[in-house]
Amino acid sequence: MEVTPLVAEGRQVIQSYRADGFTIGGERYAGSVLVWPTLTQAWAGSSFDEVTEAGLAPLLEAANLPEVLVLGTGATFRMIDPRLRQRLRQRGIVVECMTTAAACRTFNVLLVEDRKVAAALIAVGD
Numbered sequence: 001m002e003v004t005p006l007v008a009e010g011r012q013v014i015q016s017y018r019a020d021g022f023t024i025g026g027e028r029y030a031g032s033v034l035v036w037p038t039l040t041q042a043w044a045g046s047s048f049d050e051v052t053e054a055g056l057a058p059l060l061e062a063a064n065l066p067e068v069l070v071l072g073t074g075a076t077f078r079m080i081d082p083r084l085r086q087r088l089r090q091r092g093i094v095v096e097c098m099t100t101a102a103a104c105r106t107f108n109v110l111l112v113e114d115r116k117v118a119a120a121l122i123a124v125g126d
Contacts, residue, residue, distance in 0.1 A: 011037045011111055014104040019125030022104070034059050035119040036066070037111055045122060048078050053087060059118055060091070066118035068110060069095045072103030074122040100124050 012025025014035065021030040024040045032043040045055045051071065053060070059069070069088065071080065077099050088095050098106065100121050110117040 012040065013108050013111060014119070014121075017100060017104050017121075017124060019123065021123055022121065030123075032120075032122045035107060035121065036062070036064075037117065043120060045120060048073050048122060051080055051084075051120070051122075053084060056088075056120060059120060062118075064116070065091060065093060067092060067094065067116040068118075069093050070103045070107045070110070070117060070119040071095055071097045072100030072119060072121035073097055074100055075124050 012035075015023040015026070017023075021028065022033055022040075023029075024033070024035060027040065029040060029042065032045050034041050034043045041058065043058070045051055051073075056069075059066075077097065079097050080095060085095055096103075096106065101124070103119055103121055107117060107119040
């Protein structure tokens, strides 16, 4: 699936996703990823069971925490543990769980709206 919304210069959109990874800002990434408006990095969270505070540490240790974390849970929708949701909320982060396909689209919409957003995307094939 190809998506190309209009965004501010220097921002990267999620252009496509496949079972084995993503194309973001013109770069191909294998496996799961953490995405900020200007940065993408590989993420060890290859399964929903790894969506823990420790698993999200690279995101939580970032200098600029997002206000919204779009969590792509793979091919199937799942909800995170309410205790983790509460701990993230206490840090000012609202978590929106959805399938990875929906998360890719949602991240792009929030990016166009210039929101403080990040995405944790589990590759669909994982």
